[in-house]
Every structure is written in structure tokens, then in C-alpha cells.
Amino acid sequence: MNPIEGHLQTRSPLHDILAPKGIAVVGASADPTKRGYKAMVGLIKGGYRGDIYPVNPKAELILGVKAWPSVSAIPGSPELALLCTPAATVPGLIAECGRRGVKGVVILASGFGETGPEGAALEREMMAKAEAHGVRIIGPNTSGIFNLHHNINLLALDNLKPGDIGIVSQSGNMLLSLALEAQHNGQVGFSTYIGPGNQSDIGFNDYLRYLGEDENTRVATLYVEGFRDGRKFLEVARDVTAMKPVVVYKSGSTEQGRQAASSHTGALAGSYQMTVDLLRQFGVSVVQYSDEILPVAEGLGLLQRAAGKRVAVIADGGGQATIASDRLAEAGLELAELSDTSRERLRAILLPQASTRNPVDVAGSSDSHPALLAECMRIVAEDDNVDSVLLVGMFGGYSLRFAESLLGDEMRGAEAMVDLSNATDKPLVIYSLYAPIKPPALRRLHEAGLPIYASIEHAVRVLAALGERGLYLAQQEKPLEQGASEPSMLPVPSMRAVFERARQEGRDLLEYEAKALLAEHGIEVPKEQVAINRSDLVAIADEFGEIPLAMKVVSRDILHKSDAGGVKLNLVGKAALAEAFDRIMASCHDYDPNAAIEGVLVTPMARKGVEVIIGVIRDPIFGPVLMFGLGGIFVEILEDVAFRSIPLTRYDADCMVEQLKAKKVLEGARGEAGVDKAALVDLLLKVSRIVQAYPQLSELDLNPVIAYPDGYAVVDARVIVEPGQSTTSP
Missing domain, CATH: 3.30.1490.20 (ATP-grasp fold, A domain)
Known part of the structure; x- marks a missing residue:
């Protein structure tokens, strides 16, 4: 486990705010076009059991509920206030809410830091009032919140089904898209939704911590444009992913997307690849496409994890078996090598023309006996070489495609699959052509908690997330062996003096000074x-x-x-x-x-080898981050690099080396000998520890490092010194 400090030791204060016993709607309205109206409708129609306090100085009743002229006039002390008023009114209202005992406010208005200097000044005034009166802020510029297990729906969205997927989304439209997708799916439900808006006060790390503690949330799902405190988010993610899955869609994967994210929320979007690598380092499941968010969240919520990435495919058609195999390989999954025993058992129940190699193509064997697919799934699930099972084809539609008389056999097959899912800890994932029309056999599987997908790509992405999560958790759960933890490194007084001299002279370390720093801490230099x-x-x-x-x-x-x-x-x-x-x-x-x-x-002169690059930056969002990749022209052309948050574990360093798309270059291409990967891992760990030991080190660049079958050579080294950073403390 990456030893960043910070654990979920105290209960999040957001529980009182997101499950309040009383809610004030400031700016409540009888006008159906106003958010103050929609919020009232959402609370009343949703059956909110707490006290509702509409605040409007021009009305006595709003939707049949007594209205109050001001927050100060409210007789009780609601834990939460929804502010549906213009931005200019917000600071004063926060102060009034604080005096009334309100613990948190949801601010819908835009016009704060995301709009420019005047908005930023208003946001500072707002935060000063909130801090002075002990009020926490969701937003501003937020779409709102809901908590379906407490009948709170301040967005007044229809047909929301309570469930176990918690959502935090910086885009209100993305939430609406997920809600409509869940409505169409019919099986997916939500626990809590929060629109973080500008994150002026409460940020993603706070919301993730809450979802990690929330007993109604089984999987936390986030749409992120930018983090305010990425380092803290990683600390919280490390703890939450140990308890439940966390799914993140990070927008801004292109320069255009990053610009749009920044103008929309005023957030720093950072490097997309760096963010993704760091999230995965701490167990987060990152999805690349927006239509994967809900399928992956559902699959992880239902199945949690797989032991590894070895998948057995059962198919009733050769074409879809091939498609599944292609997608599995692209996702970094493996087609499991079935044992001879498993293949013999399959041959005993399938027609002679069936293929018993993985992917298993039943080749018509199930046309008159669809329950046979369940038996095939059971055989491969009992194989020790298999971590998860994927069924692809037309299960659920045999009675529609061939004969109604097959419905009974399909239902028996569905029951056998349910029994198998209860008897094995290996995930069973089903892709069916007939998933969109929800025939009886597929409804039975879904009711029993087996995920059904109408897309092979979605099914494979779920399997990839299950495998990644399983391998991550297995690594975290391993007992620390003797010497497995990386020892800390103390700064050398002579090198601290070099840093201090460079800082006083307003320069960075010279190359020979940078290499002396490396040599002092056990890194080989020419x-x-x-x-x-x-x-x-x-x-x-x-x-x-x-x-x-x-x-x-x-x-x-x-x-x-x-x-x-x-x-x-x-x-x-x-x-x-x-x-x-x-x-x-x-x-x-x-x-x-x-x-x-x-x-x-x-x-x-360094002898010929494979050029790699190692770099370190102190990112303003995520703190110290280490980069590793192929050097030379590969850096510019392929951009084939990996990032990890410092400090690194040995597992982190191993994963960095294995992550490179062109890792075959390291393993030896066209008859060349492979490089010494163990030496590179050791080098990465030593660089990580040097960065920890010298806070005055702002950036480090080793480019190139020549990797050999028997070690490496650091050809060039550059160290940038943090200006004004004292080096007198150890």
C-alpha cells in the first residue's frame, strides 16, 4: 500500500448535510420555470419525511407549505439550505443561515470564480462568511443534490430508482444522461448524487469520503473535470477503494477538452494521462468513454472483483466469439488456457463440430437445448486457470428466435446460472443480443444480480475493471514480507549545502552536482x-x-x-x-x-542500449509525481510514459515498467537482449526516495538513461531547485 498519510478515521460531517432532518428552500417559488419550484416539487413528490421551510418574502404558502419571509424567521434549525437566489445575495444569506444554525448550503447560482476577477472576489466574500459562521458549502454553480434513500430530490428528476450507486458529477447534464440510461436499463438505482460545482469549500475528496462511509452506497462513481486537491483525493481513494469500488470518468483527455473544463468550472484540469495513472495507482477504476460509466459501476457493484485477468468465453456463434477475443486482448485481458479435463468435459456434452478451445464455440449445440450454455459456464468456472467467465450470444432469445417451447429450457438454464453465481466467487458476465428487449430468462438473471449487457465492449470493460480491481486488492492485502517496505532516505549534509548554495545563487544544480546527488544515494553514474x-x-x-x-x-x-x-x-x-x-x-x-x-x-561515451527517461515534477494538484518512459525519439513521437505518485512502492515501480505500450523494446526486439528491468525498478525507487529526502528539489530529469542487460547508465541529469526553499531542516 502506498504510504501516503491519511485515513478515514472520523465520520464525515457531510452525513448531516446530505441526510438532513430539515431543509430550507431559499427562493422557493410557485413558478414552474424556477428552480425553487422544482426543488419544492422534488421534496413533496418524493415523500421527504423531514421539515420543509420554503423561504419567500412575497408568499404565505408555496405548494401548500407555509412559507417564511426570511431564514431568520424559520422556527426550527434546518441542517441544510438550498439557495436558489442570485449570486450577489449569497454571502449575506450564508451569514443568516449560520446564525440560524444551518450546517450546510447548496448554492445553485453561477457568477463566482469561474467568471473572472469580480466573481472571484464575490467567492472570497462568500467563503469568509461561511468560515465565520461555520457553514459548509456545496457549490456554487452546482446542479444540486439528491439522496434517494432519504427521499431528498432537490433536482425534481422523475423516475429515479433508489439503489447503491453514488454519483458525484461536475456536469448536471451527465447526471441527467446517467439517470435516463438507468431508467432505460430498469435495474440500476442510485443512492446519493452531488454536483460539486466550483468546489469552493467541499471538494471531491470530501464527497468520496462520504460515499465510502455511506451504508447505502456500494460503488462510488465520479465525473471529474478538475481536482482542487488531487493529493488529498488520492489519500481518500486509497482508503475507500479498500472498502468498495470507485469509478471515475475524467474529462479533458484532449487539449480542447482541458480548455473547456477550465472555462466551465474554473478548475485546473492537469495532464489527463498523469491523472489517470495516479487514480489507478490508488485502486480507482477509470473509464475512457462516457457510455461505460454506468455499465462498469453496475458490474463492479454487483461482482466487486476477479482474481485476475484470465477470461473464459462461451459463445453460440463464431463471429461474436472472435469479436469478444479481440476486445479482451485490446483491454489487456487474457483468454484462459483451459485444462485438458475441462475440454474433455465440454466435448462430452457438445456436438462434434464444437470448439473446446477458448473461446468455446458451442456451434449449434444449444439451438435445441439453451440450458446447455449454463453447464458449459459451470465447467469452465471450475477450471483453476479461469478467473472470470463471459457468455456471448443469444441467450434469452432462443424461444423468440427458434420456438416458444424452448422458453422452459431457457428458464432452467437461467436458474442454473443463478445457482452457479451463488456457488462461485468468479464473476459471470453475460452479453446477449436480446438484452434490449429484456426477455424472461435475462430478467431472471438480472434480478439475481448477474449483469447483462447489450454490448460486447461494455461486457469486456466490466471484466477488465473486475480484473484490475482484484489484482490491486490482492497486492494491498499481501502481508509485508521482511524487507518489502522501502526504507526512508535521509538527506546528506554536503548535498543540502549544494542545494542551499544553488538557491542562494538563483540557479539550478549543475550537471555534475546533480549526478553527485544521485551517486550519494546509491545510483550508478558514469x-x-x-x-x-x-x-x-x-x-x-x-x-x-x-x-x-x-x-x-x-x-x-x-x-x-x-x-x-x-x-x-x-x-x-x-x-x-x-x-x-x-x-x-x-x-x-x-x-x-x-x-x-x-x-x-x-x-x-555510453555504449549502445535502450534509452529511457525518468522525470519528477511537483504537480500543483497531485504533489510529487514520477514519470518513466522510453527516451530519445520515442518520447516525442510515441509519448509512451507512465506516471506514479511519490512515494513509490516496489509494486508501483514494477507496474510502471510493465505499463509501457512498447515494453517489448525493453524485453528485447529483433534478437537484441532485453534490459535489466530489476535495475530500472531499483533506480525508480531510489529516485522516489531522493525526492522525499530533498523538499528543495523541484524537478528532476534523467534523460537519457541507457538501459542494458546488466544495468544502466545515467547519461544526463538535471535538477531544478525550488526557489526560496530553505534546506536547513532535515
């Missing part, structure tokens, strides 16, 4: 020498001998050495070194006449 002037090259040439050398300028003012002509390669002998020194000095002077040049760095 032997190198600094030549301040031409005469130093004689001794350096004698020391290295007749081997090819590289020479690089040492300058605080020249960051991109190659652009300035500050790098010369494959230098052999004193004459070559002297000539390269002169050319570097001339080129760098032309590039920047005012650059302070300390000399050159001379080091042996």
Missing part, C-alpha cells in the same frame, strides 16, 4: 571529470586513455546544451579534446555572450 580550462584536459586525457569521450558545457545559463553547440561526442586523444573545448567555448559564447561558463564535463 565516471566524469570537470575541465575548467584547456590545460585541465591533459590530465583528463591521461586518466581516461584512448577511449571515445563525450564533452558537455557546464553553465548555469545554458540549459539546452545541444542547441548551443555545447556537446561534442566520440572524442579520442588530447588533440580531439582540445579542439572540442575550443569549439564548445566559441559556440556557447555566440549562443549567449553573457552566459557564465564554468568549463566542460568530460565522460566516457
Whole structure:
């Protein structure tokens, strides 16, 4: 488990706000076009059992409920107030709510920080009032909330079914889309919905913590445009995912999407790939497409986890067996290798033309006996090589496609599948052509808690989420073996002094200083020498001998050495070194006449290998983050990199290396030997610990690192120093 501090130790204060005994609707209205009207209708029609206090100075009754001229005039102390009034009225109303004992307010109005400087000033005034009076804020610029198990529906949405999926969505339209999809599905229900809006006060981490504690929520589902405190969210996610699944759809996967998210909510959207990697690091199931949100949430809620990614496919048609196999491979799942015993058992009940290799194609065996599919599922589910089972085809529609007399056999098959689901801990997932029309056999399966999908792609995405969650939980549940936890690293006094000197001089670490930092903490760096002037090259040439050398300028003012002509390669002998020194000095002077040049760095040429890059940033949303990927041209062209939050566990580092799409390059391509993955994992862990030990390290870039079958070589290193950061504390 990633040892970020923070656990769910105290009960969330949101329980009182999201399940209040009394609600004030400020701006309640009898006008059907107003939100104050819809909120009243939602509470009354939904059967809210608490006290309702409509606030409107111009009405005595609203929808038959006594109205009050102000919040101060309310006789009771409602825990929650819904503010349906313009933005300018909000600060004063919050102060009034606080004096009345209201614990939380839901602010529908826009016109705050998302609109510019004036709105930001109004938002600061609002927050000052809230802090002064102890009032928590949902929003502003929120679509509202509902809590169906407490009959609270401030959105007045119709046909909402209570269930176990909790939703937090920065888009009101996305919530509406999910609600309509659930209505069409007929089997999916919701517990709580919150629109976080601008997250001026309460943020995603607070809402996730609440859903983690909520006994009516079995799976937490979030539509996220941007986090305010991503580091805190990861801390909470680590704890919640240990208890129940968390599904996130993160918008902003393109530059255009990121711009839209920022203008919509005023949130920092950050790097999409980085966000996704960090969420998965902490057990969150991330979906790529919006139409996957509800299917994956439903599947995880019903089935929770699979032991791994080995899937057995039972199909009544070769085409769909092929499609399922393609989608499984694309999702990183495996077709399980069925045992000889399982194949013999399948051959005993199937027609001779059936294929008993995975995917299993029954080839007409079930046309007159659809319950046979249940027996096939039972056989493969009992195979130790199988982690989950996928049935694809027309189950549920045999009586419609062939003969009504088959309905009884289909129902017996459905009952056998239900019995199997109760007897095994392996997930059973069904794709059926007939899912949209909900025939009796499929209704029976759904009633029993088996997920049924009308899309092979959705079924496979659910299986992928189940496998990912199962492997993640298995890793977290492993007992720590002796020496398995990574020891902390203490800063070296001499290196703290180097950081302090660089900070005082307003510069970053020079390359040789950066490599000294690495070497001090057990990272192998090539032997190198600094030549301040031409005469130093004689001794350096004698020391290295007749081997090819590289020479690089040492300058605080020249960051991109190659652009300035500050790098010369494959230098052999004193004459070559002297000539390269002169050319570097001339080129760098032309590039920047005012650059302070300390000399050159001379080091042996690295032998050929696989170039990788390791980088660290201190992200303003997520804190310190480590990046690993293929280096050289691969970085620019493929962008094949992986991110993890620091500190890393060994499991995190292993996953980073295995995550790369082009990992076959590391394993050895076209007869080349594979690289030493264990050495790369060790390097990643040491870099993570260095970042922890030196808070004054703002960014780190090792590019390239040359990976070999027997280790690695750090060819270039750059460390950016946090300006003004004291280094005197350990």
C-alpha cells in the first residue's frame, strides 16, 4: 500500500448535510420555470419525511407549505439550505443561515470564480462568511443534490430508482444522461448524487469520503473535470477503494477538452494521462468513454472483483466469439488456457463440430437445448486457470428466435446460472443480443444480480475493471514480507549545502552536482571529470586513455546544451579534446555572450542500449509525481510514459515498467537482449526516495538513461531547485 498519510478515521460531517432532518428552500417559488419550484416539487413528490421551510418574502404558502419571509424567521434549525437566489445575495444569506444554525448550503447560482476577477472576489466574500459562521458549502454553480434513500430530490428528476450507486458529477447534464440510461436499463438505482460545482469549500475528496462511509452506497462513481486537491483525493481513494469500488470518468483527455473544463468550472484540469495513472495507482477504476460509466459501476457493484485477468468465453456463434477475443486482448485481458479435463468435459456434452478451445464455440449445440450454455459456464468456472467467465450470444432469445417451447429450457438454464453465481466467487458476465428487449430468462438473471449487457465492449470493460480491481486488492492485502517496505532516505549534509548554495545563487544544480546527488544515494553514474580550462584536459586525457569521450558545457545559463553547440561526442586523444573545448567555448559564447561558463564535463561515451527517461515534477494538484518512459525519439513521437505518485512502492515501480505500450523494446526486439528491468525498478525507487529526502528539489530529469542487460547508465541529469526553499531542516 502506498504510504501516503491519511485515513478515514472520523465520520464525515457531510452525513448531516446530505441526510438532513430539515431543509430550507431559499427562493422557493410557485413558478414552474424556477428552480425553487422544482426543488419544492422534488421534496413533496418524493415523500421527504423531514421539515420543509420554503423561504419567500412575497408568499404565505408555496405548494401548500407555509412559507417564511426570511431564514431568520424559520422556527426550527434546518441542517441544510438550498439557495436558489442570485449570486450577489449569497454571502449575506450564508451569514443568516449560520446564525440560524444551518450546517450546510447548496448554492445553485453561477457568477463566482469561474467568471473572472469580480466573481472571484464575490467567492472570497462568500467563503469568509461561511468560515465565520461555520457553514459548509456545496457549490456554487452546482446542479444540486439528491439522496434517494432519504427521499431528498432537490433536482425534481422523475423516475429515479433508489439503489447503491453514488454519483458525484461536475456536469448536471451527465447526471441527467446517467439517470435516463438507468431508467432505460430498469435495474440500476442510485443512492446519493452531488454536483460539486466550483468546489469552493467541499471538494471531491470530501464527497468520496462520504460515499465510502455511506451504508447505502456500494460503488462510488465520479465525473471529474478538475481536482482542487488531487493529493488529498488520492489519500481518500486509497482508503475507500479498500472498502468498495470507485469509478471515475475524467474529462479533458484532449487539449480542447482541458480548455473547456477550465472555462466551465474554473478548475485546473492537469495532464489527463498523469491523472489517470495516479487514480489507478490508488485502486480507482477509470473509464475512457462516457457510455461505460454506468455499465462498469453496475458490474463492479454487483461482482466487486476477479482474481485476475484470465477470461473464459462461451459463445453460440463464431463471429461474436472472435469479436469478444479481440476486445479482451485490446483491454489487456487474457483468454484462459483451459485444462485438458475441462475440454474433455465440454466435448462430452457438445456436438462434434464444437470448439473446446477458448473461446468455446458451442456451434449449434444449444439451438435445441439453451440450458446447455449454463453447464458449459459451470465447467469452465471450475477450471483453476479461469478467473472470470463471459457468455456471448443469444441467450434469452432462443424461444423468440427458434420456438416458444424452448422458453422452459431457457428458464432452467437461467436458474442454473443463478445457482452457479451463488456457488462461485468468479464473476459471470453475460452479453446477449436480446438484452434490449429484456426477455424472461435475462430478467431472471438480472434480478439475481448477474449483469447483462447489450454490448460486447461494455461486457469486456466490466471484466477488465473486475480484473484490475482484484489484482490491486490482492497486492494491498499481501502481508509485508521482511524487507518489502522501502526504507526512508535521509538527506546528506554536503548535498543540502549544494542545494542551499544553488538557491542562494538563483540557479539550478549543475550537471555534475546533480549526478553527485544521485551517486550519494546509491545510483550508478558514469565516471566524469570537470575541465575548467584547456590545460585541465591533459590530465583528463591521461586518466581516461584512448577511449571515445563525450564533452558537455557546464553553465548555469545554458540549459539546452545541444542547441548551443555545447556537446561534442566520440572524442579520442588530447588533440580531439582540445579542439572540442575550443569549439564548445566559441559556440556557447555566440549562443549567449553573457552566459557564465564554468568549463566542460568530460565522460566516457555510453555504449549502445535502450534509452529511457525518468522525470519528477511537483504537480500543483497531485504533489510529487514520477514519470518513466522510453527516451530519445520515442518520447516525442510515441509519448509512451507512465506516471506514479511519490512515494513509490516496489509494486508501483514494477507496474510502471510493465505499463509501457512498447515494453517489448525493453524485453528485447529483433534478437537484441532485453534490459535489466530489476535495475530500472531499483533506480525508480531510489529516485522516489531522493525526492522525499530533498523538499528543495523541484524537478528532476534523467534523460537519457541507457538501459542494458546488466544495468544502466545515467547519461544526463538535471535538477531544478525550488526557489526560496530553505534546506536547513532535515
